[in-house]
Amino acid sequence: MNLLCHRCGATLSASELFCPNCGSPQLKFAQQEEAESGYAGGRSPVALARAHGISWRDAILAALFVAVPAGLLSAISVLSWGCCLWVVGGAVLAIAVYQKRAPAFLLEMRAGVRIGAVAGLIAAYSSVIATAIWRVFARYVLHQGNVIDQFYDSVIQQSTGLVQTNPEAQAQWRSTVHFLLSPDGRAAYTLMNAATTSLGIILFSAIGGALGVRLLAPRKRTLGNG
Numbered sequence: 001m002n003l004l005c006h007r008c009g010a011t012l013s014a015s016e017l018f019c020p021n022c023g024s025p026q027l028k029f030a031q032q033e034e035a036e037s038g039y040a041g042g043r044s045p046v047a048l049a050r051a052h053g054i055s056w057r058d059a060i061l062a063a064l065f066v067a068v069p070a071g072l073l074s075a076i077s078v079l080s081w082g083c084c085l086w087v088v089g090g091a092v093l094a095i096a097v098y099q100k101r102a103p104a105f106l107l108e109m110r111a112g113v114r115i116g117a118v119a120g121l122i123a124a125y126s127s128v129i130a131t132a133i134w135r136v137f138a139r140y141v142l143h144q145g146n147v148i149d150q151f152y153d154s155v156i157q158q159s160t161g162l163v164q165t166n167p168e169a170q171a172q173w174r175s176t177v178h179f180l181l182s183p184d185g186r187a188a189y190t191l192m193n194a195a196t197t198s199l200g201i202i203l204f205s206a207i208g209g210a211l212g213v214r215l216l217a218p219r220k221r222t223l224g225n226g
């Protein structure tokens with residue numbers, strides 16, 4: 001294969017180490033030959049160094065693997081108080097699964113936070129959908145509408161008891177209660193509760209992703225004085 005001189009551009013043969021036109025040593029040719037031999041031996045720089053960034057296909061699959069069960073656990077009323085545990089643990093597990101699926105990518109703190117946030121978004125979506133399906137099923141199939149309404153009214157009444165000592169706040173709260181007891185108010189309260197819960201799940205999941213990187217990322221070795 002003919003090459004070109006890096007100084008004058010003259011055509012060279014593969015065996016020539018000096019340009020016959022200008023006499024320049026062909027150091028670039030030697031470097032290229034060394035690089036090609038490195039690729040042939042499977043020791044390329046790309047193979048030795050892990051890639052930066054995120055393999056999003058593997059990240060989303062890893063997040064789906066753990067986020068959907070975590071979201072379903074968060075939707076169960078008996079277990080919902082421990083939703084932060086499911087979400088944080090699920091994010092750590094998502095990082096572990098991602099590390100196995102994409103070993104060529106460097107596991108960095110920023111990547112862990114982003115993967116954890118994606119897992120949290122999926123978990124929040126799963127939790128909201130599961131909660132909505134369960135409430136519709138409980139109201140119209142199990143005929144527990146009265147129980148749900150009584151629980152909602154008790155929450156409002158407890159909030160009303162907190163402002164009875166302040167007449168100005170009590171007058172303002174009456175109008176708020178009147179709205180909250182209406183169908184539009186119930187819908188607004190439910191959406192606000194779902195949005196607040198979703199933000200909390202995403203936040204805890206991002207923290208879990210950072211924790212997963214902290215626990216699973218390979219430690220950098222430090223050289224001693226000896």
